[in-house]
Amino acid sequence: MKSDYWLIAHAYASCERLLYRDALQHCRTAFVKALPKRVLSVGEGDGRFSEALLNAEPKTQLQVIEPAKAMRREALLRNPNLEFVTSKSAAPCDATVLNFVLDLFSPEEAVAFLDQLPESPVLIVGDFFPDEIHGRIERTLARLLVWIMYRFFNLTTGLKTRRLPPTRDILTTQGWTLRQEEVQWGGFIRAQWWER
Numbered sequence: 440m441k442s443d444y445w446l447i448a449h450a451y452a453s454c455e456r457l458l459y460r461d462a463l464q465h466c467r468t469a470f471v472k473a474l475p476k477r478v479l480s481v482g483e484g485d486g487r488f489s490e491a492l493l494n495a496e497p498k499t500q501l502q503v504i505e506p507a508k509a510m511r512r513e514a515l516l517r518n519p520n521l522e523f524v525t526s527k528s529a530a531p532c533d534a535t536v537l538n539f540v541l542d543l544f545s546p547e548e549a550v551a552f553l554d555q556l557p558e559s560p561v562l563i564v565g566d567f568f569p570d571e572i573h574g575r576i577e578r579t580l581a582r583l584l585v586w587i588m589y590r591f592f593n594l595t596t597g598l599k600t601r602r603l604p605p606t607r608d609i610l611t612t613q614g615w616t617l618r619q620e621e622v623q624w625g626g627f628i629r630a631q632w633w634e635r
């Protein structure tokens with residue numbers, strides 16, 4: 440799954456808006472006002488989740504994991520005081536946020552990735568769920584869009600993964616319970632609040 444974002448980090452938000460307008464940012468930030476005090480954002484990307492969270496709740500104790508240097512630079516431009524940590528150095532948190540991160544992994548990698556995260560009673564997941572759309576044509580179009588997105592990331596970041604992992608099944612198997620879900624685009628884009 441090794442990939443890097445130097446080619447697209449700066450244009451990431453603009454590319455996203457071309458395709459999805461505000462839908463992904465809406466998904467990322469669906470729960471910012473309800474999050475507990477200590478939050479760990481994993482795979483933060485270019486800092487738009489952190490920016491929205493700290494604007495909405497400035498007292499949040501936010502830590503961020505982001506391995507890609509180019510993404511860290513973009514995130515710091517938006518939030519100069521961001522605290523970057525690793526899974527090992529992170530302080531205990533009340534909620535972990537995974538926005539469009541589990542889609543980087545094969546099913547086996549996703550399980551291993553979740554297992555190495557610091558303990559947290561709440562998990563926020565924002566991602567694409569094309570298989571959960573009602574309507575055959577809509578589902579087919581969404582799958583095509585996901586296929587195109589993977590080819591784009593395969594080419595620009597070196598990502599090797601080519602399909603979405605079964606996120607809902609993996610989390611349920613790991614003992615997480617879905618408490619709340621915000622759905623857009625007929626179920627294609629979902630923000631989920633899980634607890635364990």
Ligand SMILES: C[S@@+](CC[C@H](N)C(=O)[O-])C[C@H]1O[C@@H](n2cnc3c(N)ncnc32)[C@H](O)[C@@H]1O
Nearest residue numbers: 467481482483484504505506507510538539540
């Ligand atoms: C598709 S981007 C999503 C970024 C951001 N969360 C968003 O909502 O746009 C995936 C991000 O996860 C980061 N990432 C990749 N591997 C990771 C890992 N093992 N742990 C944490 N983050 C990782 C990438 O560097 C990238 O910034």
